[in-house]
Amino acid sequence: MADPSLAVVVGANRGIGLGVVKEMLRHGWSVIATARRPDAAAELRSLAAANPGKLEIVGLDMTDTGQVDAFAGTMKGRKLDAVLVNAGVAGPGHMSASQATEAEIGSLMFTNAVAPIRLARALAGSVRETTGVLAFTSSAMGSVALNTGGHELYRASKAALNSLSRGLWSEVKGRGVTLLTLHPGWVRTDMGGPSAPVGVEDSARGLVTVIERERGKHRHAFIDFQGEEVAW
């Protein structure tokens, strides 16, 4: 990359988000990394100490509207080259639409679909025109075309995110930005579990490569960590 670039990574204290922060720092990016509890984000804090001036840690619960508005307010006037809204949850262990309570469904849908869109919409005006990238960590499980059953609530939450992201595209495409709906692979994290075939480093390396490659393409695409397009 020619110039140092500035990214926001939301949900960066562990798992894929933390991996993306490490990879971006390796590529020379400056990063604003968010965590619900920055005081407990030990790995992020030691990364910040090892990369002085390159990593800022900000407290943000994506489901708290007041915190989202305040965070977006602090980003006004900054030119963000990339925003990755990565935070997400697996939902109730049974993953069943029939067993789930209204509260479980509300919490999963709000966290995985509505809150990411609200946050992205609030930050969209701070994304650099022409070359900026706004991205979501979605999942191939959100693809309706590839749905083979199982995990139905989680799939529905990511399908809703994908649909909302297409709606957001109609609002932001006039600014010349690029919008990415990303699939990180099935990754060995707290969410993906120990049997997942993809390590965090490989997923993060792929996601950052895709974000860098897609700059200036001015399209909305659903792409996996290996750079392949995913069917909607």
Ligand SMILES: NC(=O)c1ccc[n+]([C@@H]2O[C@H](COP(=O)([O-])OP(=O)(O)OC[C@H]3O[C@@H](n4cnc5c(N)ncnc54)[C@H](OP(=O)(O)O)[C@@H]3O)[C@@H](O)[C@H]2O)c1
């Ligand atoms: N792992 C996989 O195989 C896989 C596959 C496809 C898609 N994904 C997606 O990739 C993303 C990251 O997954 P992961 O595997 O890294 O999961 P993870 O290890 O469980 O980490 C989830 C991250 O999201 C944060 N988060 C959850 N709710 C939040 C909220 N309300 N506000 C702010 N941050 C919140 C968590 O913060 P706390 O530490 O505070 O909980 C944590 O940083 C998710 O969107 C997930 O759906 C994962």
